[in-house]
Amino acid sequence: MAEHEHVRVAVVGSGFGGLGAAVRLRREGVTDFVVLERADSVGGTWRDNSYPGCACDVPSHLYSFSFAPNPDWPRTFSGQDHIRAYLEHVTDVFRLRPHIRLNSEVKRMTWDGQQLRWDIETASGHLSADLVVSATGPLSDPKIPDIPGLDSFPGKVFHSARWDHDYDLRGKRVAMVGTGASAIQIVPAVQPLARQVTLFQRTPPWVLPRVDRAISGAERWLHRQLPFTTQARRGLLWGIRELQVQAFTKRPNELGAVEQLAKRNMARAIKDPALRAKLTPDYRIGCKRILLSSTYYPALAQPNVDVVASGLSRVEGSTLVAADGTEAQVDAIVFGTGFHVTDMPIADRVVGADGRTLAEAWKGGMESLRGASAAGFPNWMTIIGPNTGLGNSSMILMIESQLNYLADFVRQLDVLGGRVALDARPSAVRDWNQRVQERMQRTVWNTGGCTSWYVDANGRNSTIWPGTTTEFRRATRRVDLAEYEVLRVPAHAEVTAV
Secondary structure, eight states, rough: TTTOOOOOOOOOOHHHHHHHHHHHHHHHTTOOOOEEEESSSSOTHHHOOOOOOOBBBOOOSSSSOTTTTTTOSSSOOBHHHHHHHHHHHHHHHHTTTGGEEEOEEEEEEEEEEETTTEEEEEETEEEEEEEEEHHHHOTTTTTOOOOTTTTGOOSSSEEGGGTTSEEEEETTTEEEEOOOOHHHHHHHHHHHTTTTEEEESSOOOOOOOEEEEEHHHEEEEEEEEHHHHHHHHHHHHHHHHHHHHHHHHHOOOGGGGHHHHHHHHHHHHOOOHHHHHHOOOSSSSTTTTEEEOOOHHHHSSTTTTTSSSSSSSEEEEEEEEEETOOOOEEEEEEOOOOOTTTTOGGGEEEEOSSSHHHHHHHHTTTOBBBBTTTTTTTTTEEEEEEOBBBBSSSSSHHHHHHHHHHHHHHHHHHHSSSSEEEEEHHHHHHHHHHHHHHTTTSSSHHHHOOOTBBTTTSOBBSSSSOOOOHHHHHHHOOOGGGGGGEOOOOOOOOOEEE
């Protein structure tokens, strides 16, 4: 990285959000940009999560960019290796590699109100940018709970997102801590290898069958020869999920029929009534993310798997002790305990116009305008920001909506001309989030009777979007300048607002 390099746009992260932003910038005619990536390759969460059995729970043809369809997905639900390969392919096809700075973790970003730019310190040098697009994603920084005695555990410890492929689990006694989307894939993959698997479950998930199959050569040939068939397949998958949203957001009681499907899925594999009781949730389906697996329950029914219906409380040497006093001797601990979603570490590294970090500004909960702009942080945008998550569809749809907003943001800066910045008005941020939270009140995520990672430490759901992807696309189609302060640098170099 050149010393004192200045670019028009700096994108942080090279997962779906970052690469999508890079493609959209090029399409808007912006070539003066860099993508800052902390690792040594692109891929984001699909690079970091390489645990056994890792796959997407959204159908392949919906979990890809609309502007980069892939007719050659091998399965209806693709594995991590195929999704990572897809992102590498996107990087090459759209000629993004010259813009990417690998091993360039952002250490600090500070707004310079005199120059109307962001000063950025990275692991590979310094630079500045007129506009920053933060695409670090909510599933980028693993969270391991503070367990007493964990530091003294003599065996192997790692998080699902930092899998140690050099450690052989064959013949080992393995503890799986957590029962989320990663755990239900890891357990079936590890169970045949391990001597014993002990699953520490604080809350059982609702699990529906994962109707996965290989996509035939004939289907792929058809998609290659007739691209509209790929679009039609994607459209059908999208439409089905749009129709489901009403049950999640307005009529949670209608989800009872889905619960019966999940219970039948469990009953087919779990014959032991005591185990079935342990695995049956006591909250409305959808309150936590609905998981998909046809192998999880069969794995739990195997003789070398124990389910402890209590969270891990402490570690005493090689003994793990649950909150209910259950003990297990293990050789390795795998944490599937999620990520820093509502307290993203990047927020500690962003210093805004008033000298506060984004983490300090968000102390009462994450808030932004249309999931993108935070008040007091001019020309700074997030991809997958607050209240842009989904409970039943593809995040790529939300990312592409935010890319539309980014594109119009850049256009507005061009129209305004000169050295200019847009800072979201606090009133606009407040009004937007008040409307979002009002809609959230009757959703299954708030009324379903569970505690989930969607909700922050203040009890506020700052993660999920309480509507359809169509509604969000409409809301992010363009930038409304009335919602922003326009900052300029006059001839005497003082910043004024108009």
